[in-house]
Amino acid sequence: MIEKNMYICPMHPDVISERAGKCPKCGGMDLVEKKEEHGISHDMHEVDQPQRAGMYYSCPMDPEVISKKPGNCPKCGMELMPITKEHGGLDHANMEEGFKRRFFVTLPLVFIIVVLAPKIQEWFRFSLTFPGMEIVTFALTSVIVFYSGLPFYQMALGEIKAKKYGMMTLVSLAVLSGYFFSVAATFLFPGENLYWEIATLVLAFLLGHWIEMRAVRGATGALAELARLIPPTAHKIVISGKRKVISDVGTGQLKKGDLILVRPGEKMPIDGVVWEGESAVNESMVTGESVPVEKKKGSEVIGGTINSDGSLTVKVTKTGEETAISQMMELIRQAQESKPDVQKMADQAASWLTFTALTVGIGTFLFWFFGSNQGAIFAGTLAISVIVIACPHALGLAIPTVTTITTALAAKNGILIKDMRALEIARKLNWVVLDKTGTLTEGKFGVSDVATFGKISSVEIINLATALEFHSQHPIAQGIVEEAKKRRMNIQPAKNFKSIPGKGAEGLVDGKKVVVGNQALMEDLRIKNIESRIKGFKQEGKTFIFVAINNRLVGAIGLEDVIRPQSKEAIDAFREMGIKTAMLTGDHETVAKMVAERLGIDTFFAQVLPGDKVSKIKQLQEGGNVVAMVGDGINDAASLTQAHIGIAIGAGTGVAIESAEIVLMKNDPRDVVKAIKLSQKTNIKMVQNLAWAAGYNIITIPMAAGIFYNLGILLRPEWAALLMSASSVIVVFNALLLKKERLD
Numbered sequence: 239m240i241e242k243n244m245y246i247c248p249m250h251p252d253v254i255s256e257r258a259g260k261c262p263k264c265g266g267m268d269l270v271e272k273k274e275e276h277g278i279s280h281d282m283h284e285v286d287q288p289q290r291a292g293m294y295y296s297c298p299m300d301p302e303v304i305s306k307k308p309g310n311c312p313k314c315g316m317e318l319m320p321i322t323k324e325h326g327g328l329d330h331a332n333m334e335e336g337f338k339r340r341f342f343v344t345l346p347l348v349f350i351i352v353v354l355a356p357k358i359q360e361w362f363r364f365s366l367t368f369p370g371m372e373i374v375t376f377a378l379t380s381v382i383v384f385y386s387g388l389p390f391y392q393m394a395l396g397e398i399k400a401k402k403y404g405m406m407t408l409v410s411l412a413v414l415s416g417y418f419f420s421v422a423a424t425f426l427f428p429g430e431n432l433y434w435e436i437a438t439l440v441l442a443f444l445l446g447h448w449i450e451m452r453a454v455r456g457a458t459g460a461l462a463e464l465a466r467l468i469p470p471t472a473h474k475i476v477i478s479g480k481r482k483v484i485s486d487v488g489t490g491q492l493k494k495g496d497l498i499l500v501r502p503g504e505k506m507p508i509d510g511v512v513w514e515g516e517s518a519v520n521e522s523m524v525t526g527e528s529v530p531v532e533k534k535k536g537s538e539v540i541g542g543t544i545n546s547d548g549s550l551t552v553k554v555t556k557t558g559e560e561t562a563i564s565q566m567m568e569l570i571r572q573a574q575e576s577k578p579d580v581q582k583m584a585d586q587a588a589s590w591l592t593f594t595a596l597t598v599g600i601g602t603f604l605f606w607f608f609g610s611n612q613g614a615i616f617a618g619t620l621a622i623s624v625i626v627i628a629c630p631h632a633l634g635l636a637i638p639t640v641t642t643i644t645t646a647l648a649a650k651n652g653i654l655i656k657d658m659r660a661l662e663i664a665r666k667l668n669w670v671v672l673d674k675t676g677t678l679t680e681g682k683f684g685v686s687d688v689a690t691f692g693k694i695s696s697v698e699i700i701n702l703a704t705a706l707e708f709h710s711q712h713p714i715a716q717g718i719v720e721e722a723k724k725r726r727m728n729i730q731p732a733k734n735f736k737s738i739p740g741k742g743a744e745g746l747v748d749g750k751k752v753v754v755g756n757q758a759l760m761e762d763l764r765i766k767n768i769e770s771r772i773k774g775f776k777q778e779g780k781t782f783i784f785v786a787i788n789n790r791l792v793g794a795i796g797l798e799d800v801i802r803p804q805s806k807e808a809i810d811a812f813r814e815m816g817i818k819t820a821m822l823t824g825d826h827e828t829v830a831k832m833v834a835e836r837l838g839i840d841t842f843f844a845q846v847l848p849g850d851k852v853s854k855i856k857q858l859q860e861g862g863n864v865v866a867m868v869g870d871g872i873n874d875a876a877s878l879t880q881a882h883i884g885i886a887i888g889a890g891t892g893v894a895i896e897s898a899e900i901v902l903m904k905n906d907p908r909d910v911v912k913a914i915k916l917s918q919k920t921n922i923k924m925v926q927n928l929a930w931a932a933g934y935n936i937i938t939i940p941m942a943a944g945i946f947y948n949l950g951i952l953l954r955p956e957w958a959a960l961l962m963s964a965s966s967v968i969v970v971f972n973a974l975l976l977k978k979e980r981l982d
């Protein structure tokens with residue numbers, strides 16, 4: 239039983255303390271008070287935190303390692319830290335703070351050791367000696383080696399257990415070998431020690447990792463940014479009789495069917511539908527769409543979006559992992575877990591570099607010890623420099639930092655990448671195949687023409703048709719109603735409405751019998767020569783609805799599937815990039831041809847059944863063409879899978895599209911162009927980072943081995959450590975430049 243005024247960690251419920259403070263296990267979580275009110279009342283943050291953020295864990299040193307469970311990093315052995323804190327921030331900052339703290343503890347000790355070093359006194363021509371000076375130097379260096387260097391040994395142990403020998407293995411080997419050699423020179427045999435070299439080496443590593451982790455922390459923000467979108471509390475509405483009681487509860491405590499109040503300017507706490515009220519909602523943080531979306535009763539809302547100017551009562555429809563934010567976080571986790579082929583190559587190169595460092599380091603020691611008269615200290619110093627300079631961290635970070643920033647940049651633009659290999663392929667595309675309905679077109683009818691016969695205006699025709707179609711849910715009827723709304727017409731529903739299945743409807747408008755329907759219905763009214771009446775209009779791909787008053791034809795309305803205004807811009811952009819376009823549709827060839835000609839599409843396939851779409855993709859893939867398929871992810875699953883890259887467009891809140899590698903949050907084909915541009919920019923950064931990481935080692939390893947010693951160039955261990963850390967920081971900062979790239 240937990241007593242009053244006890245504190246507990248939201249992430250580690252076994253950690254209980256009588257005092258407030260930080261959790262000793264995770265180091266960053268604030269212990270929260272446990273209050274006893276009629277039993278045990280769970281603190282809001284404890285319940286809310288795991289559910290609302292999905293609670294992912296990541297390695298501070300290897301940003302591509304993301305897990306749903308706490309534990310140790312499989313690459314370096316470092317403890318995985320929760321990506322979210324109380325308000326959704328990165329806990330990587332605590333590891334960064336740890337390196338910073340050790341650095342400032344170590345700095346004065348290193349200063350003392352350096353001042354007492356005989357070699358430094360010789361170089362700077364001063365003398366400072368006292369009895370037991372070597373013992374003092376030994377003691378201070380021991381503190382530095384075993385306290386300041388502890389994180390490196392812990393991570394090295396993780397690498398050894400995972401049989402993935404890398405940076406920390408080499409760092410630990412360099413520090414400990416130099417230290418134990420110096421201890422032996424102090425107590426077992428007379429000789430020069432490496433105390434000041436080892437002390438400055440550890441200091442350089444701490445400084446380098448502190449700076450490096452600041453850079454890496456800036457590169458690992460995609461999941462945290464999404465987590466921060468969800469507010470920790472919600473205004474829950476409880477209806478008791480005729481009274482409404484509003485109380486603030488943790489977002490994680492909400493259940494399906496709960497009613498919540500969202501005031502102007504507040505964030506939606508969770509996914510749901512509008513139960514009451516009207517407002518505009520800014521969904522840019524989820525979909526990338528900057529224009530606020532109008533919401534009214536029945537409209538879906540997404541957790542994390544911002545309510546603009548009206549109060550909304552929202553009914554909760556999704557919780558936990560069902561919510562759009564949780565699904566997006568899972569897709570981003572999958573993307574950061576997936577590896578492009580170039581990263582696999584870099585990982586293999588980093589592994590080989592570790593063994594190369596050991597081989598060259600041993601060879602350097604043997605060469606200078608037996609092949610020159612420089613002695614063991616000189617040979618050991620160069621060997622340590624080789625091992626330090628060859629640490630493969632820059633090579634290991636070269637690709638993961640780019641991919642993590644890419645996923646964040648993509649998410650900000652409403653693009654979710656499920657597999658990073660898709661971006662690697664996207665820059666090689668020859669063909670982009672687009673489904674017509676719902677992708678290039680809006681999948682709904684819009685008014686294109688209004689014909690009048692007699693003394694009646696086009697506005698009156700729309701008004702009469704809307705009066706009847708107002709009652710219908712048919713797509714064509716809805717298209718006419720939408721046209722009336724665009725024209726801001728005052729809609730007066732018809733009286734005595736009667737639906738005529740498959741043909742149209744009739745009713746009374748201003749006391750007159752009005753019939754609205756297709757040609758068959760007009761023929762039933764014995765109205766003749768209908769086709770001749772609309773000869774003046776281009777009829778390809780259009781559907782005509784006729785309007786009659788008292789059995790006399792007075793007008794016709796032409797409707798067609800509305801082409802998205804963004805489609806032409808997207809097709810033009812593909813052409814500029816040298817990518818050909820094809821359109822798939824189940825519509826008649828005349829309709830397909832009309833849409834293809836309007837948009838400038840290279841080729842089209844009409845009257846294609848869903849099962850035949852795969853064969854069309856295969857047809858385009860012949861001859862080695864790289865093909866992307868863009869569809870709505872529902873009827874296009876097989877063709878999305880067959881294509882080299884499947885792109886699901888307009889996924890909205892249902893983002894977990896299994897058949898696609900890339901998911902676009904809104905119905906905008908221009909986002910496909912953005913994804914390809916992102917692919918190209920990502921590839922450039924990967925090549926730059928690999929070139930730097932590889933080129934750096936080719937130059938610095940021979941330098942550290944003493945190949946330029948006769949020219950007076952020698953690379954000491956502490957300088958090797960700083961150069962190695964600088965190399966890692968450079969690849970991270972180069973990757974960070976991606977954040978400034980525009981995809982428009």
